[in-house]
Amino acid sequence: MTQTIEVGLGERTYPIHIGAGVLDGLVAGWADQLRPRRLSIIADETVWRIHGPRLSAQLADAGVAVRLVTVPGGEETKSFPVFADVCEQMLSHGIERRDVLLVFGGGVVGDLAGYVAASLLRGIDFIQVPTTLLAQVDSSVGGKTGINSRSGKNLVGAFHQPKAVYIDTTILDSLPDREWRAGYAEGAKYGCLWDGSFFEWLETSGPVARPGDAAALVEAITRSCAIKADVVAQDERESGVRGLLNLGHTFGHALEALYGYDGRLLHGEAVSVGIGLAYALGRELGLATGQDEQRVKAHLAAAGLPVNRRDLASAALSVDAIWAPMMKDKKVQDGVPTFVVPTGIGHTHLKRDVPKVAVDTVINDWLET
Numbered sequence: 001m002t003q004t005i006e007v008g009l010g011e012r013t014y015p016i017h018i019g020a021g022v023l024d025g026l027v028a029g030w031a032d033q034l035r036p037r038r039l040s041i042i043a044d045e046t047v048w049r050i051h052g053p054r055l056s057a058q059l060a061d062a063g064v065a066v067r068l069v070t071v072p073g074g075e076e077t078k079s080f081p082v083f084a085d086v087c088e089q090m091l092s093h094g095i096e097r098r099d100v101l102l103v104f105g106g107g108v109v110g111d112l113a114g115y116v117a118a119s120l121l122r123g124i125d126f127i128q129v130p131t132t133l134l135a136q137v138d139s140s141v142g143g144k145t146g147i148n149s150r151s152g153k154n155l156v157g158a159f160h161q162p163k164a165v166y167i168d169t170t171i172l173d174s175l176p177d178r179e180w181r182a183g184y185a186e187g188a189k190y191g192c193l194w195d196g197s198f199f200e201w202l203e204t205s206g207p208v209a210r211p212g213d214a215a216a217l218v219e220a221i222t223r224s225c226a227i228k229a230d231v232v233a234q235d236e237r238e239s240g241v242r243g244l245l246n247l248g249h250t251f252g253h254a255l256e257a258l259y260g261y262d263g264r265l266l267h268g269e270a271v272s273v274g275i276g277l278a279y280a281l282g283r284e285l286g287l288a289t290g291q292d293e294q295r296v297k298a299h300l301a302a303a304g305l306p307v308n309r310r311d312l313a314s315a316a317l318s319v320d321a322i323w324a325p326m327m328k329d330k331k332v333q334d335g336v337p338t339f340v341v342p343t344g345i346g347h348t349h350l351k352r353d354v355p356k357v358a359v360d361t362v363i364n365d366w367l368e369t
Contacts, residue, residue, distance in 0.1 A: 001215060003222045007141065008233040009161060016141060016165040016225050019218055023055060023129065023168040030100070030127070030164075031062035038065040040095055042086060042113035044105030045070035047131045050174050055104070067093045071112065073105060075261035078112050078147040080156075086116050097121045100163070106132035106179075107139035107267065111154070114145030118160030128165040132175060133183025134268050136167045137190075137224035142232040142242075148261075152328040153253050159237055167225070169217055181304045182268025185248075185275070187220055188303070190227040192275060192296055193247040196346025198223050203299055243331065243350050247340040248274030250329055255317075257325035264313040272305035273312070273366075280362045281354070282342040292345050308369035319363045 002019030017025060030039075039059060043052060048070050059066055069089045071077050090101075103113040103126055110128060117126035130140035146157020172180070191199025201223075205216050228245065235242035252267070252274030259265040276297045282288030297307045306312055331338035333352060339359075341351045 001218055003218060005222065005226050005229055007161070007229040009236060012161050014162060014164050016167065016229065018136075018167040018169070018222050018225065020170050020214060021168060022166050023171070024058065026127065026129065026164075026166045027055070027058040027062055027064075031059070031064050034064055034100060035098065036096075037063055038067060038099065039102055040067045040069075040090060040093065040099055041102045041104055042069050042071065042090075042109065042116065043103075044073040044109045044131065046073055047105050047171075051131070051171055052104070067095075071105075071109060073108055074263070075108055075148070075256075075267075077108050078154075080147065080149070083112060083115065083147050086112065087120060090116065090120055095120060095124070097124055099124055101126040102129060103127065103162075104129045104131065105135075106130065107135040110135050110139050111144070111146055111157070114143070114160055114162070115147055115157050118145050118158040123160065125163045126160075128162045130165070130167060131171045132179055133172060133221075134179070134186050135183075136169075136172075136221050137183060138186040138228065140165050140167070141225055141228045142245075143236070152325060152330075153256060155328070155330060161236075165225075167221060169214065169221070172217075177304075178266065182266040184303050185268040185272040185300065185305050187224045188300060189245075189247050189271060189275060190224050192279075192342065192345060193244050193340065193348040194227050194231070194346060195223070196344070198227070199296075199299075199345050240350075243338065244340055244348050246331065247342070247348055248272070248276075248278050250274065250326055250331065250337060250339055251277040251322070253329060254322050254325040255312075258317060258321055259313070259315055264315070269306050269312075272300045273307060276300065276307045277362055277366055278340060279342050280365065281339060281358060284358045284362050285341060285351075285354070288342045288344060292342065296342075296345065309367050310369065317367060319360050319367075322363055323359075 005016050101117045128140040130136045143159050143161035146154045149155045248271045252270035256270045279293040283293050301307050326337050338352050339354050342348045
């Protein structure tokens with residue numbers, strides 16, 4: 001049931017291994033390549049407590065020494081103070097440019113540790129082992145690394161591609177249901193923005209947010225990663241088509257900022273709401289149909305994801321409040337935000353000339369749902 005696909009970047013092409021038990025292959029595949037025979041690891045402290053002994057035992061059997069740094073998994077970990085502390089710990093271990101860093105955790109830890117790898121000694125090799133569904137279908141692939149600042153999310157970082165990604169679906173067995181659903185939003189996103197047949201498959205196969213069908217899970221993750229790999233190979237540094245992967249994120253990141261990253265609104269949940277708002281914007285602009293909008297929202301809701309305002313916790317939300325963080329988004333050009341606007345299911349484009357009145361209408365309508 002193991003699948004392997006590649007992110008085609010010439011000399012920096014790397015594999016994504018997907019399936020139950022692929023973590024065993026990581027040790028077998030990398031132990032002999034490590035010179036010196038050691039591996040630095042940055043891990044989510046909770047995930048490492050559950051799954052770390054399995055990996056540590058395999059590395060010990062292979063004669064590989066482990067130097068471990070653990071961090072909390074919450075969004076507050078993606079900060080300057082934690083970044084600095086992790087760098088200092090790595091340096092105190094005597095890390096060298098030829099060393100390899102293994103990243104073991106969800107999207108937050110992956111973004112942070114990837115940026116550490118991009119920064120230490122001006123760049124060292126790293127391997128991604130994503131441990132949440134969201135990280136497995138999205139953030140572990142493509143080389144985006146970074147941390148948050150007071151001004152907004154992911155505004156400090158670097159493009160730094162991993163040497164390999166190992167997606168072991170058995171790690172998801174311990175994932176809380178809410179995290180499953182949040183990860184599913186990023187998978188459904190690919191069907192919405194790039195591949196209508198994948199979206200149809202998700203509809204007919206049932207949301208993989210409900211674990212249990214191992215083959216369907218591997219298929220969903222593989223198809224998500226294949227789409228992202230295709231897009232990244234075309235546009236590694238997001239100068240064009242890669243921007244489409246931000247479907248729902250302009251709205252979603254703004255909502256995350258307004259909720260203060262305090263756990264009331266997970267990233268995938270914000271993306272779910274943002275996708276619905278993006279389809280509403282497409283309909284408002286006459287580019288997408290109301291039927292497409294309702295179909296997408298219905299599917300996200302069926303997966304247990306938030307779509308309407310009433311689905312979210314209480315917060316001080318208004319049109320002006322939502323606009324404020326949107327104007328600090330990375331995709332703002334000349335003071336104008338860029339929106340990923342759907343033209344159907346499986347079809348989107350980047351639009352930099354969206355009338356503010358259209359966005360205001362969509363947000364106002366959503367606030368009343």
